[in-house]
Amino acid sequence: MDDQDSKLGKGQPCADERLDSGLDSLREDECSSLAADTERLSIGSTKLYRNEMRSEMGDEPWKRDRSDDGDTFLHLAIIHEAADYAVKMIKQSVNDPFLNIQNYQRQSALHLAVITEQPQIVDHLLKAGCDPQLVDNQGNTALHIACKRGSLSCFSVLTQSCPVELPTLMSAKNYSGLNCIHLACIHGFFSLVESLIQLGADINAREHCNGRSALHLAVDLQNQELVRLLISLGADVNSLTYGGYSPYHLTHGRQNTDIQRQLYELTAHDLRELPESESEDSDDDPMSEDEEMYDDILLVAQQ
Template structure:
């Protein structure tokens, strides 16, 4: 959990190893076999060289929500004209049918394809930002896989931006070409975290169910328990968003229903209680959530429900077998916290003055 508490500006090799710096390694990449010298090349093969001044950008620009304010939606901050890359199709081709470049690429075209803007965006980022599907597929067809995982000044990959802008076809194409699904942005969010936050179900499905094509294997598998810098895994975010379809999708693909978030140790069931939605609590209990899961302070979901006066949720938890006598680190039981302690008694045959005691629902 030490990683969950790291600030965005702290040095961490795990966060930066596939970032902007990765462009500098393009000089050592072998040229694709399909690339032959063009008529203006002078006959010799051209090396991969990043454009001057592209590796370092200005200070990061954010809006009030911490999201991109400049390049995500608006300007691409291109500092010079890009050479033509050949005739691209005007209609969006299908993601599974990438556009194959015709003819050889000269040095000028290779430089354009490895261009980086002032915000750290590559041409792949810009194709997603401007919803240029044909250009995106062209880049995916000719660029090495390492370029797809270059992160901009906010540590967002093109896959982050495709999810942010709710472009499932672009997400599908990037995953097919092996784009990493585990890289984290400035807030520690993977593309899947972002899909859960923005409730983009189609993008989440592409991320979870998509597989790279042969020869595009990913070095790291998708970790559904990975936490962002707030300590939240994807299931925690989907629960706080009260999005049952997303929760079902995550659980179906192997998310741990009892995983604890990194700040106080709450499980999805604790968070569901805090949303005060009884149907969400019932859904998690039916899915197998541990009813007496404990937070770091020893509180169970019933402690939270009783302390908040949520009688109907408390009743649901008791019916599922919650123990109303468990004590937290402050030696309190859920009965101690309840407004009506009798409502949480684990007996259904109590009588007062000869009359049965009815528990409130």
């Protein structure tokens, strides 16, 4: 990780969310047709088929129709950043199940609004009754995605608009076992880490794979600035993984001796010796997209 980015609390944007469902779905002439049809809110297309939500959606065909990738016209408007048309459809769908339809990647309109960095659409969706707890095919809520991509604007809208759901959203783990603070740490977004903790996120929460806390992850990434930040915010230096390893144990064999010295001084005396247990790394389980990225960073840090 670049030192300058670390000091500024910034990381590289995560560009692995897919918008395949709509990016190439419309030609230029079709976009013009979509705009005209959306204006009338009476849209039809031979390339679209009707889904099973007819009884819930009423008689508006634009609410029932889906693309070959499972996208609604609202999804397509968000993907193509046609904000005016998206807002019109949202206003026509307040507290309507239509807002929570998910495409075949299980992305809702809210997921797509965060991925495309449209905080104003996020705000409209939440005020209209969109469910912030829906997860995509990787188990990520919209807040997970905001933390993974470092989207401060979308993060602010989500956290301010969902006070009731916020504790659940911050503690929820995706299918890789990572919650929001883990993702913010892995991707190097310091300001989001601080904000999550200020909002009540558990700084010592452990990911499901090996039981690492945010501090363990920071040590594995050899990110000294992040280690210092987490310690200053109250991270438990004596937290143990499922295999009985403290953050200090993970400094062995690593290049950054400053991290090792800092943690040695803070770690309880009886936790300074390495436990006698098998390696925590497992070659048997397939790695998820997040774990592959994390493993790549870890390998670079070890070189």
